[in-house]
Amino acid sequence: MLxxxxxxxxxxxxxxxxxxxxxxxxxxxxGADYFHLDIMDGHFVPNISFGPWVAKIxxxxxDVPLDAHLMITNPREYIxxxxxxxxELIYPHIEASYDVYRTVQMIKDxxxxxxxxxxxxxxxxxxxxxxxLIESVLVMSVxxxxxxxxxIPSTMKKVTDLRTLLDEQKPSVRIAVDxxxxxxxxxxxxxxxxxxxxxxxxxFRAPDIEQRVRDLxxxxx
Ligand code: DX5
Ligand code: ZN
Numbered sequence: 001m002l003x004x005x006x007x008x009x010x011x012x013x014x015x016x017x018x019x020x021x022x023x024x025x026x027x028x029x030x031g032a033d034y035f036h037l038d039i040m041d042g043h044f045v046p047n048i049s050f051g052p053w054v055a056k057i058x059x060x061x062x063d064v065p066l067d068a069h070l071m072i073t074n075p076r077e078y079i080x081x082x083x084x085x086x087x088e089l090i091y092p093h094i095e096a097s098y099d100v101y102r103t104v105q106m107i108k109d110x111x112x113x114x115x116x117x118x119x120x121x122x123x124x125x126x127x128x129x130x131x132x133l134i135e136s137v138l139v140m141s142v143x144x145x146x147x148x149x150x151x152i153p154s155t156m157k158k159v160t161d162l163r164t165l166l167d168e169q170k171p172s173v174r175i176a177v178d179x180x181x182x183x184x185x186x187x188x189x190x191x192x193x194x195x196x197x198x199x200x201x202x203x204f205r206a207p208d209i210e211q212r213v214r215d216l217x218x219x220x221x
Contacts, residue, residue, distance in 0.1 A: 002171040004195045006220045007033035008213060009067065009176070012058070013049060013147045014200035023204055024061050030213025034065050036178070036198045037087065038147075041072040044096055045145035052078070055085035067091060069117060069178065069198075071144045075103050083112045091115040091138045091176075094126055104133045115176065119144065120152050124162040131170050136196060137162060142179030147200040151180030156192050163193030183212075186220045 010032050015023040024035065037055055042048040055066055067089040068082045075092040082090060090107045094116050097103050107114040115136040116127060120143060127137050139158055142149035159175055166173045176196030177189050186197055197220055206212035 002167075004174055006190055006194075006217075007196050008217050008220065009034040009036045009196055009198045010203040010213065011036040011038055011147065011178070011198050011200035012054075012204070013038040014204040016204070020057070021061050023209060024058070026209035027203055027213050028062055028064055030210040031217055032064055032203075032213055034067055034089075034196070035062065036200075037066060037068045038200075039068055039070050039072055039078075039082075040145060044073045044093065045071040047145045052081040052085035052087075055082060055087050059086040065089070067115070069138065069144075070096070072096065076106055079103070079106050079112070080110050083107070083110050087112070089113040089115060089136070091117045091136075093117045093119065093144075094130075095119055095122060101130055101133070104130050108133055117144075117178075120155070120158075124158060124165055127162070127165070128169065131173065134173060136174040136176055137166070138176040138178055138196075138198075139194075140179055141177050141181070144179070148205075149180055151182070151185055156188060159189060159192040159194050183215060183219055186216055190220045 010027045040047045040049040065088045068087045070092045092103050104114045114134050117138040141151050141155035174195040177194045178198035181199040182202045
């Protein structure tokens with residue numbers, strides 16, 4: 001079994017956009033490994049967030065790498081724009097296109113790093129179709145669309161099942177978990193086999209953002 005370093009990825013959806021820079025700097029000081037951009041189009045999910053321009057702003061604030069979670073119906077229309085804006089790793093949803101292989105291929109062709117996202121009710125075996133192209137699988141532990149939702153408990157088993165599948169077929173692929181990640185469940189998620197921990201409210205709604213990032217990182221070791 002390949003053991004990979006766990007990485008903490010604050011989701012800026014829960015940050016204070018009236019003072020984004022202060023929140024980002026605090027998370028960075030605490031040791032944030034990535035920042036997560038939640039892209040919602042009001043169609044694939046029942047909420048609208050922001051576009052590539054926020055990635056450009058983030059690049060003026062921080063050197064911490066960015067990932068983009070595309071909760072959008074037409075990911076291929078926007079992938080080049082996110083990559084041009086400085087996003088390194090892109091996670092389209094497997095449910096968004098019947099030809100998702102082409103979507104993932106496009107990320108690679110444009111020089112990006114590719115992951116794939118699974119909704120809570122999507123079976124882990126579906127990743128097999130794109131395994132040759134991806135470096136990580138993002139497991140949704142809430143229904144996408146909103147921050148601050150409660151963690152779906154069956155995600156633990158899903159992460160374990162996915163880890164088994166990946167260890168058999170492509171051990172280098174990392175598992176990301178997104179939604180309702182807290183100080184209380186992050187250790188169990190690590191034990192189940194997750195490597196990337198995406199946390200919005202747990203980081204940015206904390207009284208001390210910097211300290212919370214440190215605490216989450218300590219718990220996930
Ligand atoms: C939900 C998003 C998540 C969200 C996580 O659609 O994909 O990234 O921002 O937020 P918390 O950690 O508050 O559940
Ligand atoms: Zn997300």
